[in-house]
Amino acid sequence: MPETVENKEYKxxxxxxxxxxxGTRTFSYLIPDNLKKDIKIGQPVMVPFGFxxxxxxxxxxxxxxxYLEEGIKAKYIDEILExxxxxxxxxxxxxxxxxxxxxxxxxxxxxxxxxxxFFAKNLKNYRKPNKELKVLKTRKTSKTNTLTEEQQKVYxxxxxxxxxxxxxxxxTGSGKTEIYFELIEDTINEGKNVLxxxxxIALVSQLTNRTIKRFGKSSVGIWHSSISEAEKYKVxxxxxxxxxxxLFGARSSVFAPIKNLGLIIIDEENDPAYKQTMPAPxxxxxxxxxxxxxxxxxxxxLGSATPDIKSYYEAxxxxxxxxxxxRYNNAPLPKVQMVDMRLERGLGNNGIFSKYLIDEINKTVxxxxxxxxxxxxxxxxxxxxxxxxxxxVECPKCAIPLIYHSASNSHRCHxxxxxxxxxxxxxxxxxxGTLENxxxxxxxxxxxxxxxxxxxxxxxxxxxxxxxxxxxxxxLDAFNKGEIDILIGTQMIAKGLDNPxxxxxxxxxxxxxxxxxxxxxxxxxxxxxxxxxxxxxxxxEEGKVIFQTYNNSNIFLDKAREQDYDSFFENEIEIREAFxxxxxxxxxxxxxxxxxxxxxxxxxxxxxxxxxxxxxxxxLSERLIVMGxxxxxxxxxxxxxxxxxxxxxxxxxxxxxxxxxxLRKIILPNDIKMxxxxxxxxxx
Ligand code: ADP
Ligand code: ZN
Numbered sequence: 001m002p003e004t005v006e007n008k009e010y011k012x013x014x015x016x017x018x019x020x021x022x023g024t025r026t027f028s029y030l031i032p033d034n035l036k037k038d039i040k041i042g043q044p045v046m047v048p049f050g051f052x053x054x055x056x057x058x059x060x061x062x063x064x065x066x067y068l069e070e071g072i073k074a075k076y077i078d079e080i081l082e083x084x085x086x087x088x089x090x091x092x093x094x095x096x097x098x099x100x101x102x103x104x105x106x107x108x109x110x111x112x113x114x115x116x117x118f119f120a121k122n123l124k125n126y127r128k129p130n131k132e133l134k135v136l137k138t139r140k141t142s143k144t145n146t147l148t149e150e151q152q153k154v155y156x157x158x159x160x161x162x163x164x165x166x167x168x169x170x171x172t173g174s175g176k177t178e179i180y181f182e183l184i185e186d187t188i189n190e191g192k193n194v195l196x197x198x199x200x201i202a203l204v205s206q207l208t209n210r211t212i213k214r215f216g217k218s219s220v221g222i223w224h225s226s227i228s229e230a231e232k233y234k235v236x237x238x239x240x241x242x243x244x245x246x247l248f249g250a251r252s253s254v255f256a257p258i259k260n261l262g263l264i265i266i267d268e269e270n271d272p273a274y275k276q277t278m279p280a281p282x283x284x285x286x287x288x289x290x291x292x293x294x295x296x297x298x299x300x301x302l303g304s305a306t307p308d309i310k311s312y313y314e315a316x317x318x319x320x321x322x323x324x325x326x327r328y329n330n331a332p333l334p335k336v337q338m339v340d341m342r343l344e345r346g347l348g349n350n351g352i353f354s355k356y357l358i359d360e361i362n363k364t365v366x367x368x369x370x371x372x373x374x375x376x377x378x379x380x381x382x383x384x385x386x387x388x389x390x391x392x393v394e395c396p397k398c399a400i401p402l403i404y405h406s407a408s409n410s411h412r413c414h415x416x417x418x419x420x421x422x423x424x425x426x427x428x429x430x431x432x433g434t435l436e437n438x439x440x441x442x443x444x445x446x447x448x449x450x451x452x453x454x455x456x457x458x459x460x461x462x463x464x465x466x467x468x469x470x471x472x473x474x475x476l477d478a479f480n481k482g483e484i485d486i487l488i489g490t491q492m493i494a495k496g497l498d499n500p501x502x503x504x505x506x507x508x509x510x511x512x513x514x515x516x517x518x519x520x521x522x523x524x525x526x527x528x529x530x531x532x533x534x535x536x537x538x539x540x541e542e543g544k545v546i547f548q549t550y551n552n553s554n555i556f557l558d559k560a561r562e563q564d565y566d567s568f569f570e571n572e573i574e575i576r577e578a579f580x581x582x583x584x585x586x587x588x589x590x591x592x593x594x595x596x597x598x599x600x601x602x603x604x605x606x607x608x609x610x611x612x613x614x615x616x617x618x619x620l621s622e623r624l625i626v627m628g629x630x631x632x633x634x635x636x637x638x639x640x641x642x643x644x645x646x647x648x649x650x651x652x653x654x655x656x657x658x659x660x661x662x663l664r665k666i667i668l669p670n671d672i673k674m675x676x677x678x679x680x681x682x683x684x
Pocket of ligand 2: 416418
């Protein structure tokens with residue numbers, strides 16, 4: 001990897017500056033003769049800025065040139081702040097790719113990629129001398145496990161293929177991590193380094209502990225948004241000195257400057273947390289990792305028990321899919337039972353707890369075991385279902401649930417704006433008065449549980465608990481210590497929890513996550529239910545799982561009950577193909593917003609029309625499909641009215657470039673904002 005560019009001939013350096021009024025931008029500066037031999041990409045420098053002599057501000061060298069735009073008079077760079085570059089050319093290439101692909105810009109991406117403080121004026125405070133350069137060796141502190149026959153075969157197969165990206169699909173507890181370890185060891189023995197990503201900080205720490213046990217502490221580093229800037233700087237220095245063999249982290253660690261990269265492991269690759277939605281750059285750490293690997297000649301291993309549909313499809317079609325079908329020791333997967341809540345209603349129980357679930361909770365807690373209750377609700381959502389034939393009211397064009405709006409008494413599609421007014425009977429079975437709106441009221445689960453089980457210790461865990469710094473961990477800790485009988489939570493509790501005393505998992509309304517207004521809702525629902533089921537019976541005692549449902553003919557729910565990914569995939573991929581959803585297209589989401597509802601809608605319509613026109617003119621309207629505008633599912637956020645445009649791109653890179661070049665030319669009035677989200681994780 002080249003550390004410097006031959007730059008002695010260049011006259012100008014492109015400097016990235018960060019100024020309040022202008023935001024971050026690049027400007028050309030003359031390189032003084034005395035700095036010519038030292039200057040390189042990635043260095044922080046001081047440059048004059050403003051009229052006349054101006055003031056000195058900090059900047060970064062991001063390129064060189066011999067030419068200057070006409071009419072500009074360049075000033076001289078004043079000083080090189082740190083000789084060692086903070087990033088190199090290869091790294092800059094990755095960042096530039098991120099900026100282009102995700103419709104962002106280099107300064108924004110740099111800000112995300114480099115630790116905040118490196119940009120601030122107090123960089124010098126961090127510039128401590130490297131005292132001793134320890135020579136580090138990977139040293140095993142515990143015996144390695146011998147792979148089972150199945151694991152060994154998969155490991156050897158992975159080694160054999162030439163694919164840049166491979167997918168390891170293995171049910172929970174099948175030993176994916178054991179295989180990662182073997183691959184890590186091989187990579188280190190080849191003298192190369194490893195980046196190991198997990199979707200959440202809690203999972204990062206668990207994995208790190210296990211890795212330290214195997215590879216020793218000295219060669220392992222951690223990087224995520226919750227470690228301090230000073231700590232990050234230390235890790236950064238170590239990375240630059242090539243002292244870290246295995247770097248662990250969440251999404252943002254994909255930007256850490258690892259040298260000599262040989263392998264990137266991405267565990268739980270289907271987790272939406274790998275995609276940053278707010279703020280820009282709205283990047284996917286997985287896509288960035290693939291780019292990084294490509295530029296470094298490294299391999300990427302994706303791992304999951306419920307792979308992303310697109311990853312699975314791609315791996316299957318490129319002979320890079322590897323499967324672990326058995327749990328270590330052939331431990332059984334927990335059995336899942338379904339309770340038909342419509343029957344409960346028939347018996348006069350209109351509550352949200354079935355009699356069966358209540359009985360099982362009582363039994364479990366009496367036996368001194370613990371219970372997890374999942375409310376699989378994501379923020380806001382609602383849907384309408386016929387209680388007679390179980391049909392969920394959907395958009396005929398988009399195959400997503402319609403949302404009921406009481407003000408206009410209408411059901412509306414939030415992708416394409418399709419609308420049905422005054423719906424009184426089920427569109428399928430045509431029965432009158434059987435439609436019911438679901439999705440509200442579940443917040444009351446904790447309250448209701450408190451009434452049904454007055455003597456039990458009940459705790460709720462959801463995003464509210466994330467506001468206080470350690471509350472989330474404290475609750476999990478108390479739960480693991482057995483201080484809580486029933487833990488009620490959203491998807492947060494489905495991941496990673498490893499409490500052998502949990503023998504019952506109940507899902508209050510298993511249909512909910514299948515009925516989000518989002519083409520990925522089946523995928524999300526399936527994976528969430530499999531994950532949460534896996535929390536039950538991890539100890540010696542066998543576990544039970546109960547799914548309460550109002551629709552026991554939902555085929556996806558049935559697949560989740562059987563935890564049968566393959567069969568789920570076969571069903572889902574057909575729908576994706578029929579409706580042109582990924583992997584058969586790539587999606588670009590454009591959000592137009594304004595504090596004026598009318599103006600937001602008007603600008604969305606105008607852009608939609610112009611975009612459709614432009615695509616029509618190139619005769620591409622079958623390959624670049626524009627939907628909307630439609631109001632976003634979350635129609636108003638912080639006083640801004642939001643409208644969605646969705647483009648299904650079936651032309652890969654070419655289509656991507658056509659759409660983005662159109663969007664780059666748009667000039668918006670001041671009161672209208674536009675956000676572009678590439679390969680969005682949801683369309684709320
Ligand atoms: P996964 O990552 O697929 O969920 P893990 O690698 O965490 O699975 O394995 C599940 C459990 O089984 C772990 O406690 C692990 O130590 C154990 N295990 C898996 N494979 C082996 C093996 N070959 N020898 C000993 N223990 C194993
Ligand atoms: Zn629609």
